[in-house]
Amino acid sequence: MRQLFLDLFSAKQEAELSEILDKNSDIFNDDNWKPLGGTSNNYSIIENQQSSPIAALIEKITNSIDATLMKRCYEMGIDPKSTYAPQTMEEAVEMFFPNRNWDLQSNRRKQAEEIQIIADGPTNETAVIIYDNGEGQLPDKFENTFLSLVTGNKNEIPFVQGKYNMGGSGAIVFCGKNGYQLIGSKRYDKTGNFGFTLVRQHPLSKEEKQIKKNTWYEYLVIDGRIPSFPIDELDLKLHNRKFVSGTIIKLYSYQFGKRYGFAQELNQQLTEFLFEPALPILTKDTKERYPNNKVLETDLFGLKRRLEKEEEDYLQKTFVEEYEDDLFFGSKLVVTGYVFANKVKNYSVSESKKHIRERYFKNNMSVLFSMNGQVHGHYTTEFITQSLKFSLLKNHLLIHVDCTHLDYDFRKRLFMASRDRLKGGGETKALRGFLAKQLSKKGSILYELNQERKNSISFESGSTTELLKSFTKDIGMAPDLMRLLSQTFKLDFKDDAKKNKNSKEKKSQQEKEEVAFSPKRFPSFFNLKGKGTKNAISLPLNGENQIQFATDVEDNYFHRTDEPGELEVALISHRSSETKGGDREGTRTEISEVLNVHKSSPSNGTIRIHLNAEGKEVSVGDELEIKVSLNGSGPSFEEILMVRLAEPKQKKEKVPKKEEDFENPGLPEFQLVYKEEKEGFLSWEKANESLPSEMNAEMVMYPLAEGEQLEKIFINMDSNVLTRFKSKDKNINEKQKEARETKYISSIYFHTLFLYTITKNRKFSLVKKTEDGASENKDISEYLQDIFDSYYTEFIINFGDKDLIESLGE
Template sequence: MEKAVEKYFPEHSNWDLPKFRQEQAEDIQIIAQGLKYTPSLVIYDNGEGQHPEDFDDTFLSLLRGNKNEIHFVQGKYNMGGSGALVFCGDKRYQLIGSRRYDESGDFGFTLLRRHPLSGEERTRKKNTWYEYLKIDGSIPSFPIGNGLDLGLHNRPFTTGSILKLYSYNLPSGAKSIITRDLNRHLNEFLFEPALPVYTIEGRRDKYPHDKNPERDLYGLKRRLEDKQDKYIDETFSLDCESEDIGGKIKITCYVFKSRIDGKSVKETKKAIRSEFFQNNMRVVFSVNGQVHGHYTTEFISRSLKYGLLKNYLLIHVDVTDLDVEFRNELFMASRDRLKQGDESSTLRNLVAKELKSSRLKDIYKRRKSSMNVESESTKDLVRQFAENLSMDEDMTKLLNQTLKLDQRSDNGKQKRKSPSSKQRKNSSRGGDKPSFEGHRHPSYFNLRSGQDVDGRRVITTPLGGQRTVKFETDVEDQYFDRVRDPGDLKISILDYSPNETKGGDELGHPDQVSDIFDIVKSSPDKGKIRVRMKPKSNVSVGDAYQTKVSLSAPGQNLEEIFWVKIGKPRKNNGSTKTEKSEPDLDNLIGLPELIPVFESADKGKATWANLADVIDMDYGTIMHPFVNEEDRLEKIFVNMDSRVLLNYKSSQSGEEGIKIAENRYLSSVYFHTLFLYTITKNRGYQIKQPPEDGYSQPEEVELGDYLKDVFDSYYSEFLLNFETGVLIEAIAD
């Protein structure tokens, strides 16, 4: 696809400028006409076009495979046009018109519909079918001279193709102004389209206050880059080449800011979802820039274990360069979701593995460190609560299965000591380092790994292991991933020296890098570029490969040449992990940390404000459970200025009564959260919520989000005001 754009659209670099992009976008238009909520959509493509006599073998054919040899089109199954029919109102009407690009024939048209069964047919037929219009056995056609006025933007119809989808059933969230709502939806599915597209709102009378009735769209990648300063905190990428997937993929991560424009966490999450996640596609897999499948937030929470980032992370996986057979097993024929099979599992595991050892790990740690607010110790309070619980052995074991309670020594002191707040701060800061200012293009590229051996730079990587090769440069972090003028890092093998057991040190023929190593290339990170090299099984200890790594730069690429030698496998030191002894469960050390949170600092150290980057608290919030990357309930933040508690305290008298009320609130919220989480987790229950659009698959809800919503929805008020004794007395009476 990329090569086709270079060949047929040599001026494509100008499309980054609005004027040139809009001129090109006029060749592909989507126009809304008719009713407000079930509009008819007109789709115009000033492309190849078809002669009327060829309609049967092109627009109206199914499963012909007539695009299978054309690598710069997405079509494979020859069913694309028919896929829209099921959304075209109750009657399923669709109009197709076309004229060949060279104006050598007439304009042809036909009308498709679902056949309406007659009363007699209903008794004989199990199903209906689709049919299309012919007159006297031919597709109707007529000459159009200089063109037709078909309501296109800024031009008559002369050549190309045009479709009208009648009463189209748009998804929820896209039924309003299409230049805003449908535009956003399409951008999500067209992550990096080859050509820009125009969306045009033709129902001006329905939306008289809309100031932008025409908007071009050019893919989510460009939207992200255009709004980077406002929304994006960090961007990085990994180029992964592995024999497990039979090719290479590129993983790009976009990490959103936790707060934008002074908005609260809740408002920020809502704004990010509205702008970029209308379809909750958090991990998208694309071929030639078009999304073919996706994961929701469950991948971030379940596979990565980075729940804090689930609302602030977009992962794009480009699988265009995968082995064709492997890629064909990934996606359904509809190209809207992933298959469930060995190939998709392998790819999922690879993406998760690489991201968990990437920059994303440090980003998660930094976000998590913002939750380490100083708070009055509540361990004694938790201990006091726990001592008053009647907990038998089975209940204690249940807690231990989820929480992994720590041991205590005989003298009652914890064996492991948590780092102090000062240590945590120093750790999260990473020292006072000068800020890095990257340039748009690199001016140097230096190898920072290996040793000099006999005048040659040599890097040894163990057989069966891997080695990270480090480089230093001065280019900006987005160099590999930006839309405009991106750079690249290429690795090639120049020479080969076999080990002595293969016949001395005579030079052999150079091989492809992919034949020798699995490669993971990271994008620049504050002047550092890392390349991880893992030898494949077909190499031997002692083999050496002269390797060239080139960083693209204006004028002349920057290069480093070195030798990679295959070393002996790393030895296992023979130590084996011994099973941990059963912990002393009676003390319940290892329970989640209880953190009371207050509206203002005069009431306590943990406040709404100093947690505002990760937790959104107001008077309606009761608690926030934090589940760490080990899938353990680590902290329970309890809002001490919730409306529920304030109302409950107002009914109490005296300082002692208020203190009892606060302790009851703390203990009720804390332990109900603890046990609901533990039981639900151990039983393996999954919570799903109906989708907003009413027809998509139900979405799985994270357990922490579910519990937070339960407590915010009157459950805590019930716990405080429900008296079992009063109920028993009422029943007895």
């Protein structure tokens, strides 16, 4: 049996393994295979799991983390199902690894060797080996653990991630064409033999193909039992050790879709899905696969820690928002935002964008939803552009949503059992709306950052009024044109020059008000802002109130790994207006029973708390005494506040709309951009600091659309298209050049409006096929830019505007 296992383990790829099975047909005969999970109807269970090979591999790693924690629990003599066992994964790490100090490279690397992800086989057909020095299993327990499906063997153990043993089988479908997966294990306490089995997709015979709709997955037994043999140790080419106990799994010809060096490329891929794993992991490649690679082993400890380590080089801002809201039954949701800088290290702006995307967004996951540090679902950049309406942050924003502490009933409706994607139900939709509202509302950190980037590209804008008058006069279609545009744009009556002047004055005033902030590692004060000494706050029953505290602690105080602080909001008393005499305190003890509390991390010396009573059983006149505490390794502070519930705010009556005046419509501004700096105008370099796409000679225009609103059109005055248009005639004079520039500007501006209007009015959904054949949602800015960067611009500037508009009208 030993030699059989070693032969199977030594096979580098699927074809080699198939040869071994063919040569040993007496062992691998039809009688020695049993269906996985005890049922031959397992095809749909296994096939309908993780949708990507990386996500499926993550499930294997998660099982290894669970096994390592379980081993520690048993070694401490604790029944993992008892009340003495830790009740969360976080508690388990604290209890089982009290002296871990994994921030030190040597300590982290030593622990990482307990769970290893190792590459084998050729680079174009990689085999994956997953090893853990965890609890391991006896051979006669394989069928109830590794080979079971939806049995819930870990369902009563609160500190592990896995529950039903289903996720671990998801990787089988990515194992070549035959689903080969080799499993070997020995119990941590050295009892029993080393057991092993081979999993495969059952090869249907000709007769079976005629009567079976689907095949099934099965595992090897010999004489009805899991094959096994005694060992002291096995040399399985692990890093720095021999195999003594634990579990080792080999996935043959794993379908990654592209080549990966495990030490670096795969490490980054896994890191995106393991935002904050409970334990560090080692990824290992081999000299045979990459002889010139000097880094063959790298520890992996999650995207959060990597971002913290690289914060100075890559991040402009990090913030944390903590919500306790009636939407999720008063439980806690923690959102962390990472805003990347426009320029990082020694890269140019355009190089920085590309580098950031390649380093942190390999899987196009911009919003990560996690449980116990493992990503269970995500949104793409579409959430940033469409829900938040912050298109300038599209390529520079990563949001992590920690769902670990959410109410169980709410949380279970969010994620699929495969733990790699969100469900499409009501809770998921409600949570999306909640996040969009909270993160994008005026005054939020993201709102202010987006405004900053807008201001950085706010130079002299062209007069849309004069351009419109000139254009409509030439084609004689003002009423028809305005009716078309008014279907999409909210036409206002602001004067362009006045608008630009006000914008500049506002920006100038903001710059004057900015005061240098010198943060400290620990706070030296914590004071309520703007309330004097009364500390009394009025809260409308249907509204929200923001409380601000002044402090001098650094912005990352709440989310840093080393010596973090915490902001606590607690209910001291609740005096109900409905109580006789009004002098008796209510019985409620948790603030989540009476208020929704949204807490923000420090930002330039200010900590914000938002309170509202939506969905709570409180009444006008109720008085809530609350305590706000700032605690940490440094000094602690507290403030006592009185919150009084006031009458609901009256809704403002809608002001009747004025009749539209087509003489001065509030259409989007256009802004001219030149290659080099030119007084009063944007340069390519300046524009590229904020725009999601790179302004260069190939780009004609970029429409800045935030959500449903087209705000500004950036027109490139040094594009190749304009250069060719101006040089059509060799003897052209300056006046003719100016006329052609005007033609170019007006054509691009109005055709952008037309295409935007038609796309929005017809409610088109924009989807583009990627190089690998997948479908990718595109926002309207990308769509319009792509159109103008092709031959479309050449066409419209050489075509009669009146004829073209009339053809559009038809």
